[in-house]
Amino acid sequence: MRYIDPHIHMVSRTTDDYAAMARCGCVAVTEPAFWAGFDRSSAAGFADYFGQLTETEPARAAQHGIRHHCWLCINPKEAEDPGLAREVIAEIPRFLDRPNVLGIGEIGLNKNSRNELAVFEAQLDLAASRGLLVLVHTPHLEDKLKGTRMIIDAIARDSRIDPGRVLIDHVEEHTVAQVLDAGFWAGMTLYPDTKCTPQRAADIFETFGLERLWINSAGDWGHSDPLAVPKCRQEMARRGHTAQTIERVSYANPLEFLSQSPRFRADA
């Protein structure tokens, strides 16, 4: 059965991971720009990374029959330096017309600071001015609840942005309701220790329904699992959910949101 992993950092994964994902039915991925585990020292470093996301990675994915798309931004973990952030944001437009770019992401907050918020708002402005989709990162652990509230408030202040074109990611039991109630799409990230397990994601589907909700692995260089989406599908099957329900949450829902960009394709 086919699936889409709508948030995974393939630049950090091996070719064997692509092969395993393809064997499990992955037909398309989307890769948000993120933190490399160290702070880049210049806007040129980000430009190189945007080249990797728009040229190198689609070619790697295609070797396994997987469609690769990406989101561009300066991520919240490197947003504390407003000067560098301005330089990076100025670099982004020259990459936006590349054929696998879906929008701006993963922007958001990390430690909920004033500078992070200002950089988030500047990138929302870039997305709104060009009518782009937005993928939002919410903070980790104890910072998530406060950060999610700040993010929703910031987006609401920009009347140009349609919540139906924004995916707020990494929701858990204490943030999913406020995201869905405000009209946004919500993403559940399946991690071994933090965020959601496959079991808890299935619980959230059973509690909140299937509307505007997806699952992703957010696989990266840290403790994560590039096969988390098919494992969640297995968990739902174990509980007796129908093949139609499982396909909806792992294929049809991401297809519906991502197809708001004419560039998104899930066919081989």
Next chain:
Amino acid sequence: MSSKQRIADLYFLEHRAKLIDLAAFLDRVDRAGEPAEPPDFRVRALVRAAAVLTDGAGSRARRVLEMLSDPSTEPARSAAATKGASGAPRQGAL
């Protein structure tokens, strides 16, 4: 919707092991260091949140997550000192 029996059949042993792991972790903390040394703020927050498991009020996962969340509402002055998160708020720790 599954029956309570079915849920127990599927998940009981997995969560029995997790509960014993948590108990063993707290024993390990007790054995470590000097007897008078207070537990780390994260451990205190964990013990406090564990009370949710037995209060019978439902929505336990949401309420545990809320108890382990930063309760402040104003933006932080700076994020320059750290990028990481600890898993429990320093404010309000017992």
